Amino acid sequence: MRSFLGRDILSLRDWERMEYYRVFEVCDELAPIARRRRNSDLLKEKILVTAFYQPSTRTRLSTEAAMHRLGGHVVGFSDAKMTRAGDFYQESIKDTVHMLEYYGDVIAMRHYQQGAPAEAARWASVPVINCGDGWGEHPTQVLTDLYTIRRELGTLDGLHFLCIGDMRMRTMHSISYAMTQFDIQATYVAPPEMALTDDFKKELKERGLRFREADNVADVIGDADVIYMEPVVQADYTKSREEARKDRGRTPPQYQVTRDLLREKARAQAIILHSLPRVDELPPDVDSTRHARYWIEAFNGVVLRMALLALILGAME
Amino acid sequence: MRSFLGRDILSLRDWERMEYYRVFEVCDELAPIARRRRNSDLLKEKILVTAFYQPSTRTRLSTEAAMHRLGGHVVGFSDAKMTRAGDFYQESIKDTVHMLEYYGDVIAMRHYQQGAPAEAARWASVPVINCGDGWGEHPTQVLTDLYTIRRELGTLDGLHFLCIGDMRMRTMHSISYAMTQFDIQATYVAPPEMALTDDFKKELKERGLRFREADNVADVIGDADVIYMEPVVQADYTKSREEARKDRGRTPPQYQVTRDLLREKARAQAIILHSLPRVDELPPDVDSTRHARYWIEAFNGVVLRMALLALILGAME
Amino acid sequence: MRSFLGRDILSLRDWERMEYYRVFEVCDELAPIARRRRNSDLLKEKILVTAFYQPSTRTRLSTEAAMHRLGGHVVGFSDAKMTRAGDFYQESIKDTVHMLEYYGDVIAMRHYQQGAPAEAARWASVPVINCGDGWGEHPTQVLTDLYTIRRELGTLDGLHFLCIGDMRMRTMHSISYAMTQFDIQATYVAPPEMALTDDFKKELKERGLRFREADNVADVIGDADVIYMEPVVQADYTKSREEARKDRGRTPPQYQVTRDLLREKARAQAIILHSLPRVDELPPDVDSTRHARYWIEAFNGVVLRMALLALILGAME
Numbered sequence: 043m044r045s046f047l048g049r050d051i052l053s054l055r056d057w058e059r060m061e062y063y064r065v066f067e068v069c070d071e072l073a074p075i076a077r078r079r080r081n082s083d084l085l086k087e088k089i090l091v092t093a094f095y096q097p098s099t100r101t102r103l104s105t106e107a108a109m110h111r112l113g114g115h116v117v118g119f120s121d122a123k124m125t126r127a128g129d130f131y132q133e134s135i136k137d138t139v140h141m142l143e144y145y146g147d148v149i150a151m152r153h154y155q156q157g158a159p160a161e162a163a164r165w166a167s168v169p170v171i172n173c174g175d176g177w178g179e180h181p182t183q184v185l186t187d188l189y190t191i192r193r194e195l196g197t198l199d200g201l202h203f204l205c206i207g208d209m210r211m212r213t214m215h216s217i218s219y220a221m222t223q224f225d226i227q228a229t230y231v232a233p234p235e236m237a238l239t240d241d242f243k244k245e246l247k248e249r250g251l252r253f254r255e256a257d258n259v260a261d262v263i264g265d266a267d268v269i270y271m272e273p274v275v276q277a278d279y280t281k282s283r284e285e286a287r288k289d290r291g292r293t294p295p296q297y298q299v300t301r302d303l304l305r306e307k308a309r310a311q312a313i314i315l316h317s318l319p320r321v322d323e324l325p326p327d328v329d330s331t332r333h334a335r336y337w338i339e340a341f342n343g344v345v346l347r348m349a350l351l352a353l354i355l356g357a358m359e
Numbered sequence: 360m361r362s363f364l365g366r367d368i369l370s371l372r373d374w375e376r377m378e379y380y381r382v383f384e385v386c387d388e389l390a391p392i393a394r395r396r397r398n399s400d401l402l403k404e405k406i407l408v409t410a411f412y413q414p415s416t417r418t419r420l421s422t423e424a425a426m427h428r429l430g431g432h433v434v435g436f437s438d439a440k441m442t443r444a445g446d447f448y449q450e451s452i453k454d455t456v457h458m459l460e461y462y463g464d465v466i467a468m469r470h471y472q473q474g475a476p477a478e479a480a481r482w483a484s485v486p487v488i489n490c491g492d493g494w495g496e497h498p499t500q501v502l503t504d505l506y507t508i509r510r511e512l513g514t515l516d517g518l519h520f521l522c523i524g525d526m527r528m529r530t531m532h533s534i535s536y537a538m539t540q541f542d543i544q545a546t547y548v549a550p551p552e553m554a555l556t557d558d559f560k561k562e563l564k565e566r567g568l569r570f571r572e573a574d575n576v577a578d579v580i581g582d583a584d585v586i587y588m589e590p591v592v593q594a595d596y597t598k599s600r601e602e603a604r605k606d607r608g609r610t611p612p613q614y615q616v617t618r619d620l621l622r623e624k625a626r627a628q629a630i631i632l633h634s635l636p637r638v639d640e641l642p643p644d645v646d647s648t649r650h651a652r653y654w655i656e657a658f659n660g661v662v663l664r665m666a667l668l669a670l671i672l673g674a675m676e
Numbered sequence: 677m678r679s680f681l682g683r684d685i686l687s688l689r690d691w692e693r694m695e696y697y698r699v700f701e702v703c704d705e706l707a708p709i710a711r712r713r714r715n716s717d718l719l720k721e722k723i724l725v726t727a728f729y730q731p732s733t734r735t736r737l738s739t740e741a742a743m744h745r746l747g748g749h750v751v752g753f754s755d756a757k758m759t760r761a762g763d764f765y766q767e768s769i770k771d772t773v774h775m776l777e778y779y780g781d782v783i784a785m786r787h788y789q790q791g792a793p794a795e796a797a798r799w800a801s802v803p804v805i806n807c808g809d810g811w812g813e814h815p816t817q818v819l820t821d822l823y824t825i826r827r828e829l830g831t832l833d834g835l836h837f838l839c840i841g842d843m844r845m846r847t848m849h850s851i852s853y854a855m856t857q858f859d860i861q862a863t864y865v866a867p868p869e870m871a872l873t874d875d876f877k878k879e880l881k882e883r884g885l886r887f888r889e890a891d892n893v894a895d896v897i898g899d900a901d902v903i904y905m906e907p908v909v910q911a912d913y914t915k916s917r918e919e920a921r922k923d924r925g926r927t928p929p930q931y932q933v934t935r936d937l938l939r940e941k942a943r944a945q946a947i948i949l950h951s952l953p954r955v956d957e958l959p960p961d962v963d964s965t966r967h968a969r970y971w972i973e974a975f976n977g978v979v980l981r982m983a984l985l986a987l988i989l990g991a992m993e
Contacts, residue, residue, distance in 0.1 A: 079405070079464050080405075081404045086715065087713075087714040088714075088715065089715065103408075104461075106434045107462035115715065118737070119733065119754070133952075133953040137953065141737075142737075143974075144741075145741040146741060319454065340457060340458040341461040397722075398722065420725075420752070427750075428723070635767075636767040637765075643768070646770075657775040657778040660778075661778055
């Protein structure tokens with residue numbers, strides 16, 4: 043297994059089964075720090091640089107919280123408008139990285155352009171963590187998802203995943219790569235214009251993933267052990283806030299997971315994951331069903347990022 | 360007396376006299392840390408989550424400074440626009456809290472909606488501190504005010520408070536509840552459209568507060584031991600910056616406290632508090648009078664929040 | 677030599693030769709902390725307050741990184757819009773400082789108005805570091821430049837500096853004052869409307885600086901040991917983003933430093949400094965020439981600010 047020391051976390055495309063398990067082991071080791079709510083000193087001598095070119099609540103705050111739980115320090119920005127990168131200068135990734143690499147020991151980057159974190163990693167003397175890049179990937183989110191599933195269901199093998207949402211989204215790419223490393227079957231449900239691309243389907247087939255596509259959640263939810271959701275109604279930031287609000291409540295029923303549907307058709311042990319925030323694909327009355335697991339993901343997201351930071355920065359081997 | 364360990368600080372409505380004194384005792388104990396400018400390690404193992412949905416300088420920075428003075432860590436956001444809560448998703452308080460509660464050990468929240476921190480506290484596994492909620496309350500500011508008065512005048516009992524400003528404001532609500540727990544008389548002076556509501560006056564009477572209303576500061580300032588001020592000219596954010604500037608300098612004289620008025624009519628020992636920023640209700644030449652105490656409030660505000668954090672998080676009993 | 681303990685860093689106008697050397701000595705002492713990427717505990721008990729009224733990436737992040745490398749804490753704001761200073765209230769520097777001074781132990785301020793940090797220092801009980809004030813000065817940037825030059829060329833004496841760009845900019849003022857303290861000759865090249873003012877030229881003459889002005893970089897680059905650059909195309913924030921983009925790529929050739937020009941005319945040992953970000957006065961293919969030193973400045977900028985903070989806060993004598 044490749045060492046995690048100094049490794050960039052850019053994509054799950056090349057991750058092997060054993061690497062996931064190693065990360066989950068370290069998660070289990072570090073989880074008590076978060077659960078007992080007592081920071082450790084493990085990364086006291088280290089600085090995390092956060093470079094968020096797009097707004098983010100969960101990913102940014104959980105990455106920062108993870109660093110603080112390990113006693114570390116954080117510098118960075120959470121809005122490209124507050125930097126020179128977002129203004130007139132349109133500073134190149136290369137120029138930006140040849141600054142950020144000196145301000146800390148690992149860079150966590152979210153960017154609106156696919157590939158930006160990889161471009162950053164090309165030039166940085168410190169490891170780069172992709173915290174979501176455009177339509178690219180979102181490895182730390184999907185590692186959190188998998189860690190949650192393994193904790194909740196005991197295993198990743200032998201499961202059937204139902205992926206619902208916009209298949210162009212970065213989480214869908216990362217989860218698909220991850221599924222190839224386990225004995226997992228997948229069903230994808232998406233509006234036609236948001237379906238898996240032919241190229242991506244070809245790649246998944248070559249990587250040996252058993253999957254099918256369906257039109258309606260109701261037809262296939264009965265097979266699912268894991269219901270993995272993203273919105274299909276996207277924020278359109280060119281619209282005014284008032285206009286945008288009207289877009290809420292427009293998720294077609296075939297892409298929703300409702301309490302009634304779960305009662306009628308879901309397996310008793312099926313669990314629902316959602317990286318949140320949600321629009322109306324997942325109504326609030328699902329929260330109190332036996333299936334909901336999306337809130338505990340916030341806790342697991344801190345633990346997962348603690349493990350990654352500790353491994354990458356050499357505090358754990 | 361109820362324990363402070365794990366307690367939400369949402370409203371002063373239900374605070375008892377002894378609870379104020381306990382907080383002030385801890386303030387006196389921790390003040391030397393701030394005065395000597397040497398951080399302690401008391402909250403080194405803890406993380407404060409700041410959730411500021413409205414801009415704030417004093418409250419946010421003093422809460423963060425308090426956490427740092429005690430060696431603690433801070434994560435959070437200072438602008439709703441930088442989060443998913445402020446955009447298209449309009450994420451519910453419940454969903455947001457079921458994320459934030461895992462990122463730290465206490466949540467400090469400012470929100471434009473009255474009751475939002477209380478709603479947050481309903482769902483959070485960690486204590487919530489209300490740092491100002493719409494037209495609701497602002498307990499940490501008013502605790503700072505009271506601590507300042509007790510330090511400056513030696514006592515809270517037997518005093519007469521003159522409250523000037525917009526009585527719909529959250530500080531006015533919190534100070535009114537606080538006054539009911541001490542031997543304090545109150546005079547309120549506000550423009551008619553900003554006066555105390557009938558409901559609130561009824562509540563204050565039921566709680567035994569001796570108070571009256573007056574039209575003009577000049578008529579009543581001679582009775583005051585404490586002159587407690589807020590602006591009566593409000594920022595109108597629907598106006599352009601240039602138009603808004605014209606609103607400055609429009610405070611009617613009967614709601615101003617000037618140097619001349621203080622010389623002519625104020626008691627020698629009377630002190631002026633103002634949570635700042637000010638518009639023109641309190642001209643800068645008052646700053647060098649014997650009455651001004653609003654700047655020392657910034658120092659006391661850090662000490663007060665150190666005490667609250669230490670008590671809530673169990674570092675002091 | 678004046679003590680650095682508690683000193684404001686506002687301007688290099690009055691800095692003496694020996695003071696620069698003292699700072700560089702402390703830089704050399706602290707540099708291993710940054711190079712080995714292991715934070716020390718030197719300023720663990722201190723809080724830095726950042727008051728950035730204008731966006732900044734390099735200066736803000738390197739100042740914060742310096743504080744963290746020394747184990748310190750940071751509170752502050754990076755956008756005036758997120759404070760009361762930037763809105764309707766237009767809070768005075770005096771009022772703002774009589775708050776910030778209690779939130780930490782040193783204030784690092786960037787402001788769009790020349791003189792604002794000096795005004796802050798007039799009122800603050802803690803030292804103030806000028807992180808760039810309008811068309812005023814930028815001492816920490818220029819100290820970083822000089823430290824870089826001394827490390828790269830071994831000395832500051834006997835050198836010829838070629839300063840290219842907008843001579844109204846704050847870095848140009850600070851570097852000019854600094855040059856008077858060493859055996860340095862200067863050549864300035866700027867568009868006519870951005871030239872040194874008569875008053876400033878008079879002052880530099882009185883301070884004994886040997887300098888000349890020229891129209892075209894190509895004519896004088898052969899004399900330079902240090903090529904010190906700033907853009908001549910300024911961001912015009914009144915223009916739309918699309919219009920502004922058109923301004924890029926408009927630097928007239930006589931103010932550019934290109935790879936060809938360097939090959940033809942520059943001294944072999946000449947080094948190029950640029951505080952970045954750049955527009956197109958310094959094309960990316962210069963990056964791989966022997967002359968480029970602008971990236972290492974990011975590292976040196978952290979070290980320099982570590983030294984200043986340690987000296988000002990009394991952690992080094």
